[in-house]
Amino acid sequence: MLSNSRLKYIKSLTIKKFRLKHKSFICEGDKIVKELLQNQSFAVEIICALPDWLQENQPLLNLPADQLVQLNERELKKISSLKTPNQVLAVVKMPDFKQDADIPSALCLFLDDIRDPGNMGTILRIADWFGLPYVFASPNSVDFYNPKVIQSSMGAFLRVRSVQGELKEIMDRFPEKKVYGADMNGKNIFTHPLDASGLIVIGNEGQGISESNAPLVQEWISIPSRGGAESLNAAVATGIICACFRNL
Amino acid sequence: MLSNSRLKYIKSLTIKKFRLKHKSFICEGDKIVKELLQNQSFAVEIICALPDWLQENQPLLNLPADQLVQLNERELKKISSLKTPNQVLAVVKMPDFKQDADIPSALCLFLDDIRDPGNMGTILRIADWFGLPYVFASPNSVDFYNPKVIQSSMGAFLRVRSVQGELKEIMDRFPEKKVYGADMNGKNIFTHPLDASGLIVIGNEGQGISESNAPLVQEWISIPSRGGAESLNAAVATGIICACFRNL
Known part of the structure; x- marks a missing residue:
């Protein structure tokens, strides 16, 4: 009872x-x-x-x-x-992954104002698939423990450590990580050499990377389009970017 | 009024x-x-x-x-x-794209029992992004004109022609198209040569490619995993596969 x-x-x-x-x-x-x-x-x-x-x-x-x-x-x-x-x-x-002493050399993601819990859960699942140890998110993103995030992550939250905080803080802790951002005018992700130990900033579903975080990006990359769509879904774009960083 | x-x-x-x-x-x-x-x-x-x-x-x-x-x-x-x-x-x-005389040599998708309208809309958006002219779907998939498909396609349904029908019928109409299917045991999509004018079968969210369509697949491909997740979301997998076919 x-x-x-x-x-x-x-x-x-x-x-x-x-x-x-x-x-x-x-x-x-x-x-x-x-x-x-x-x-x-x-x-x-x-x-x-x-x-x-x-x-x-x-x-x-x-x-x-x-x-x-x-x-x-x-x-x-x-x-x-x-x-x-x-x-x-x-x-x-809630576990406190913030205190973990070191971040391995592997690729990490930073979610900049991701609002849709389904997208965030799907992104955790992508990180899990490609073996990314950490996913960070800005304080204004949906929280990692929202029931819809947990449910759509399909158990990925058990393996991928998630930490909410400002991009600047994370960069200060791991200054050796190269910071990438995706943008229409960036370099072709399929042909440009990528650093597989970098930190990739994923922008908001409608607005992209925020004005305050854009100046922190060190290299802009892009998924070349051949059709009429204005954008890809944030989780789909994350999947393609992670696949390229881990496999090219 | x-x-x-x-x-x-x-x-x-x-x-x-x-x-x-x-x-x-x-x-x-x-x-x-x-x-x-x-x-x-x-x-x-x-x-x-x-x-x-x-x-x-x-x-x-x-x-x-x-x-x-x-x-x-x-x-x-x-x-x-x-x-x-x-x-x-x-x-x-509803337009009738079934009567269109010819399919260009470009890559096409076949959705095998995709049930989630959000996934189907997102897949149309991916097809639009990569300039795929057609998306086919099995008769038991969600229909292309479901309001949630239309909404989540973000206008992609205006540019990507969608046709519902059996895989066999589509193969009979376009016998020169090589039929690919994604599976855990397939060939590494990042290193295996791919035919950019093929037809890619995307399986159901939970069950993968159906028993009746699996024997029609001519080549199995896979997105290599490096982590703990059992699977990727169907739309995310489609995005990575289309990116590879169009850019490698």
Whole structure:
């Protein structure tokens, strides 16, 4: 049974303000929650699940009894952000990747004011696919722990470390990283030599790279167009850019 | 003023069955509707717009008076599929690209059971960016004239010709086209030579290429992964594949 105070607490985590206050977020679904329980970087606070799920996954559930909540489908529906709730919902503590001492030499992304949670989740999935260790995002981007970001990342948030902060700060910490930005007038990404340990700035869906961050870009690159479209979707552009940096 | 019968007709076009019956679809927004009115391939049936929009765009509106409907914001909201309706909605006849005599030598896509309208719209936008003349889709894919496809294509449906049909039929019409399919075990797309006039089959979001179409694929290709993600989003994968075919 879910107490009223817990119901209220879990529902509050769908709102950014309360996620930041409690430093906790929600994650749903059988597959992702199982992966979460086996991941050292994440501390699970509460598991709310159907009786069958709790029984089947007992070996994974190394949590005090009061952190395991058994509920029925109607109750799960009440706290779920999904149209079709999926057996289990976990409340998880946000990890603090900001304190990690060093960034490997591998490619990293900086998202400059990305607003669409589906795009951000898809970008985390791209970073995961190409083995990028970090994705940074500007403070005005959607937060990494928005339920739609978590859901559309398909588990990528478990492997790609995400940190929100200003581009300038990140550049100060890693001054050896070359900063790339994508723009219509940049150099052809298919023919220009690229530094595979760089930091790529991905601009906002409609506006591109912000006025305050554009002067920090050290090299402009572009995906050459052969048709009539004015732009590519931000996640699609990120996929093509990452593919080029990792494979050319 | 919008008559009740017209209101009912326009609302019905949000449903696939009625779109196919009437061979008409809905398109919304100032920018796209203006482009539509100047595009020879599309016949506009009805324009429903706010008074200011009708006045400003009079030179473009080469339509009989009874096909121009002036309405207020409340009425527009009633027929709109958008959260924030945008000045104008057009009812448009579906063009029949199936009759086009020849397919240029350029690269084409075949979407095998793509279900998410946002993915299909984004794929049309990718095809437009890379100058692909045609996108084909299997009969069980979402239809090209779904309002969310139209909206997320950002006008690409005006330039990329879309045809729904079986892969076999398309191959019979264009037997010289080499058929590619993407799969984890395919040849590395970054190093394997690619035929830039081929036909690329893009699989379903969860299941990949269908059992019935897989035997028709003549060459398997893959985007090499270096990380933990199991897959890329279908539109992102399409973007990377098209970029490679057009630029390597």
